[in-house]
Amino acid sequence: MRLTAALCTGLLLAATGAAPAADRLRIGIGPEPETLDPHRGVSIGTARLLLDLCEGLLTRDGAGRTVPGVAVRTDRSADGLTLVFHLRADARWWNGDPVTAADFVRGWRRAVDPATASGIADLLDGVEHAADIRRGRLPPDRLGIQAADARTLVVRLARPVADVDTILAHRITLPVHGPTLDAKGMDFANASNLMCNGPYRLIEHRLQQHYLLERADHWHGRADVALAQVEMRVAERPELELNLFRSGDLHITSAVPAAMLDWARAERAEALHVHPWTILSALAANPDGPAWRGNAAFLEALDLALDREQLTATSQGRSIPAYGLVPTTLWPAAVNADPGPKGQARRDAAQGALRRAGFGPDRPPPRVEIVFAATDAIRQRVVAIAAQWKQVLGVETDLIGMESRMISTRLAQRDFQGFIYNNWIGYSPSQMLAPFLPPAFTLTATDPAGQQAELRRAERAVLDSRHFIPLAQGSSLHMVAPPVRGWQDNLYDIHPVRLLSLAPATPP
Secondary structure (H helix, E strand, O other), rough: OOOOOOOOOOOHHHHHHHOOOOEEEEEEEEOOOOOOOOOOOOHHHHHHHHHHHHHOOEOOOOOOEEEEOOOEEEEEEOOOOEEEEEEOOOEEEEOOOEHHHHHHOOOOOOOHHHOOOOOOOOHHEEEEEEHHHHHOOOOOOOOOOEEEEOOEEEEEOOOOOHHHHHHOOOOOOOOOOOHHHHHHHHHOOOOOOOOHHHHHHEEEOOOOOEEEEEEOOOOOHHOOOOEEEEEOOOOHHHHHHHHHHHHHOOOEEEOOHHHHHHHHHHHHEEEEEEEEEEEEEEEEEEOOOOOOOOOOOHHHHHHHHHHHHHHHOOOOOOEEEEEEEHHOHHHHOOOOOOOOOOOHHHHHHHHHHHOOOEOOOOEOOOOOOEEOOHHHHHHHHHHHHHHHHHHHHOOOOEEEEEEEEHHHHHHHHHHOOOOOEEEEEEOOOOHHHHHOOOOOOOOOOOOOOHHHHHHHHHHHHHHHOOOOEEEEEEEEEEEEOOOEEOOOOOOOOOOHHHEEEEEEOOOO
């Protein structure tokens, strides 16, 4: 596999001056992913790349629904606690090695191993012993997963999991190639080492420029993959992607800059795609932040001072106010988020909480900080938040912008003093809540209605703590060039490249 890595401030075309291949689909993936490690990567860019490079027991179709991947059949016990997966005989790694049940055992054990330091391993907590392994109480080989034979995988659950299919299609459950892991260790997912089993293989990576994918020779569905090559372009700012799109050098953008949405609607309406998405924008508070350590009323005041309708009023339909941690469209039964007091009543409540916190004319409140990804849209949002805190509470705010790829690392390491502004995406209520719940949380109900009720109570407890303050639920926004075929807008904003194609170029 030919791979290169080069630091560069410009995009590939600007650096080389070469014209893009006419039959190569070019897709924007946003900022450079922090890693391709399926257990450690938490960015949207990582998820987008691994969807096309790797394949789990289940995968996603063009509408975002879960469909068979490596597993062609699943048997479930009467109590729902034992799952038996029958693997396809023609599943292969990029180098032609067979994909076996042992590869999934290896991957899942690595995911929950504390040494991996995965930030998403709690998605597997429904598997027998997973939570205790994550907390170092049991060794990884006690995980409730085993290979009955090369093509039969048995998974034992600790409790019924209502949304288990969404987890089985998540990158946390991907298989891991044993020889590569043995040879490279923690570096097994570096671009120059990666060995995967999906419809495309990675043939080139240029840091901060692109990932070049080529149709995999040994993938079982290769005959149905239309595109021989796909270029995944990296761009720290959506404005760069839009410029490439307008010049014809990009077929699909990962986003649309807020300032250009009116232009897109007026000038390129046929290419603009806006659709509800399961994305939440929120402020994550460091629970030990010096501004509110031991003073929960100050956090309450900051939360109550936020006018979410005003914060989203200028989004041009891109987002709506969020009063819960789970987008309402994800709950299996209709729910109504409680917006709390509004208008002057909200401001009065915020000022009352500030007084309970011990601050007033004779004792000004402390400064707070917000760490954020320095894109124009997010900068505008956090500036508006700071203005509301100043107006309602007299609180001064320090705004600290940085590269998008650093946000997840700072959050995971709790390397911030006040708040981090971040986005979270999930495909079910339990997945959406997983990053916010305490490590000891487990569901006890065995029926979907009971589990939903428990999750709602857990969500309420997090909201009451103000350790996570929801702000807005968003929409996916893309520019999709008319020659692209197979694109389907969907709630999950999942668009497998294996199902896309390009219309033949029209002769001049």
